[in-house]
Amino acid sequence: MAIILGIESSCDETSASICVDGQVINNKIASQFIHSGYGGVVPELASREHHKNIVPVVHEVLNDAEIKAKDLSAIAYTRGPGLLGALLVGSSFVKAMAASLNIPIIPVHHMKAHILAHFIDDPKPPFPFICLTVSGGHTQIVKVDSPMDYTILGQTLDDAVGEAFDKAAKLLGLPYPGGHIIDKLSVEGNPDAFQFSNTEMLHLNYSFSGIKTSILYFLRKEIKKNEFFIKENLNDLAASIQKSLIDMLMNKLVKAAKAQRINHIAIAGGVAANSELRKKLGVLAEENQWVTYIPDFQYCTDNAGMISISGHILYEKKQFGRLGETPLPRMPF
Ligand code: KG4
Ligand code: ZN
Numbered sequence: 001m002a003i004i005l006g007i008e009s010s011c012d013e014t015s016a017s018i019c020v021d022g023q024v025i026n027n028k029i030a031s032q033f034i035h036s037g038y039g040g041v042v043p044e045l046a047s048r049e050h051h052k053n054i055v056p057v058v059h060e061v062l063n064d065a066e067i068k069a070k071d072l073s074a075i076a077y078t079r080g081p082g083l084l085g086a087l088l089v090g091s092s093f094v095k096a097m098a099a100s101l102n103i104p105i106i107p108v109h110h111m112k113a114h115i116l117a118h119f120i121d122d123p124k125p126p127f128p129f130i131c132l133t134v135s136g137g138h139t140q141i142v143k144v145d146s147p148m149d150y151t152i153l154g155q156t157l158d159d160a161v162g163e164a165f166d167k168a169a170k171l172l173g174l175p176y177p178g179g180h181i182i183d184k185l186s187v188e189g190n191p192d193a194f195q196f197s198n199t200e201m202l203h204l205n206y207s208f209s210g211i212k213t214s215i216l217y218f219l220r221k222e223i224k225k226n227e228f229f230i231k232e233n234l235n236d237l238a239a240s241i242q243k244s245l246i247d248m249l250m251n252k253l254v255k256a257a258k259a260q261r262i263n264h265i266a267i268a269g270g271v272a273a274n275s276e277l278r279k280k281l282g283v284l285a286e287e288n289q290w291v292t293y294i295p296d297f298q299y300c301t302d303n304a305g306m307i308s309i310s311g312h313i314l315y316e317k318k319q320f321g322r323l324g325e326t327p328l329p330r331m332p333f
Contacts, residue, residue, distance in 0.1 A: 002073045002315050005058070006308025009090030010082025010110045011137065012041045013301070014053040016061040019308035024120045027298055027305035028060050039176045040166075047085030054093050061304075072103055076311025079107035079321070080331030082137075087327035095323050104320040108310045109331055110302075114268040115144055116313060117299040117306035125264045125293045132253050134277075135269030135301070136162035136177065139206055139249070141256045144266075147313045152333055153256045154204025161245055162271045164208035168215055168241045172230055182238045183274050189239030191276075194218070196244050204252050204259075211244060246276045250284060257288065266293040270301040 001021055008015040012032040018025050030053035035041045062069060077094040080087060098105045115131045118124060128145045130153070139156040159167070162179055169178020196218060199210035222229040230237065257265055267281060272294050285292045299305050 002312060003067060003071055004106070004308050004311040004315055005061070005072050005075045006108075006304040006306075006311050007054070007058070007075065007077040007090050007094055008110075008113075008302055008304040008307045009050045009054065009086050010078045010080070011086060011302055012046050012049070013303065014050045014057050015302065015304035015307075016054075016057045017304035017308040018061050018065040018067060019305075019312045020065075022309070022312050024305045024309055026061050026064050027303050027308075028057050028064070029298075029303055030057050036176055039170060041083070043083045043085055046083055047089055050086055050089040054089060058093075058097075069097070069101060072101060074098075074104045074106050074311060074315050074320070076106040076108050076307050076314065078110045078113065078307055079325070080328035081110055082327075082329060084327060084329045087329065091327045099323055104315075105323065106311045106314045106319060107321040107325060108307050108314070109333065111138060111140065111333065112150060113306040113310045114138070115142060115150070115266070116147060116310045117268055117295045117303075118266050118293050119147075119313070120299055120305055120309050121296060123293065125266050125291075128260075128262055129264035129266055129293070130253070130257055130260060130262050131266040131268055132249065133268045134161050134249065134271035136160055136166065136179075138269060139208070141204055141253060143256075143260055143262070148317070150333060153260070154206065154252055156206040156208060157201060159208040159212065161206070161208055161249060162269070164212055164245055165242075165271065167212050168245075171212075171215055171219055172234065172237060179271065180273065182242055183276070185235050185238035186242045186276065187235075189235030189237070191239040191243035193233070193236035194240040196241070198244060198248055204256050206248065206252065208245070208248070211248070215241060242274070242276050246274065246280055249277065250280050254284060254288065257290065263288065263290050264293070265290045268295060268300060272300045273297055
């Protein structure tokens with residue numbers, strides 16, 4: 001029997017999860033609300049919050065699973081990419097715990113774990129499949145040939161799409177993180193009310209900084225004419241911004257699927273919660289005969305369930321780490 005403890009601490013969620021023989025049986029997340037007043041994650045504060053939360057969260061998953069630390073087979077943890085201070089808290093904790101229990105550690109790549117979250121519940125995608133990973137820190141189209149074999153087909157060359165949602169929300173005067181608020185406001189808005197120019201990148205890559213600037217200049221111009229422009233058009237603005245961002249995402253995804261002749265299409269990351277993205281995915285699936293996969297929402301945002309399932313897969317392949325290894329904030333794919 002393989003019992004894996006998974007730990008995630010790459011950004012602003014301290015999370016732990018237990019996976020028993022490939023079944024993720026729990027996933028506890030201590031979220032950090034301390035950043036909401038700052039318009040983004042403050043690295044120093046994130047590290048302190050991880051430091052405060054990591055022991056209670058691990059105790060909680062062990063108690064919940066009625067598992068003793070001495071029964072663990074290995075501990076999997078996010079080695080990178082992420083914030084250095086945040087990763088250091090997780091990796092130091094994991095190394096100390098594993099050393100005291102004399103069990104292996106399993107370093108996990110955060111972005112690969114987002115993809116492997118599709119192997120927590122059924123239906124699981126068959127290989128090869130394409131995964132669009134969309135969150136506050138990442139935007140990537142990846143071809144997955146096996147749990148050990150990934151090819152990045154395209155990615156953002158500047159901001160991540162979640163970041164673009166959050167920055168646009170800030171321009172509209174909404175609190176951080178504003179992605180889900182834009183989504184909510186869009187329900188009552190006209191997505192074709194306003195058009196924003198964006199930068200079409202070569203191949204399957206993305207750029208989201210251009211559209212942000214276009215929104216900024218557009219708002220400045222309109223506010224000069226009418227100081228209440230945002231307030232009077234909030235729903236239409238939200239819906240138009242959302243449509244522009246999701247269209248950009250999906251156009252490249254269609255191109256990638258066609259070029260690779262793959263019709264098993266998966267979506268991962270926090271922006272997978274977006275209602276327009278889900279609607280568009282459904283439409284595209286009909287048009288292109290795609291079979292689509294989206295993990296349960298708790299496994300889309302940053303979570304340790306995806307780390308414990310990755311740990312299980314890597315444990316079977318004996319992909320263990322060394323106690324001397326250090327976190328990699330820019331861990332290569
Ligand atoms: O995966 P995640 O929880 O954390 C990161 O690794 O970044 O993703 C968070 C991002 C934030 O940018 C947030 O605004 C965005 O996902 N987000 C959404 C929605 N829910 C979360 N963006 C658009 N629509 C949503 N419904
Ligand atoms: Zn993430």
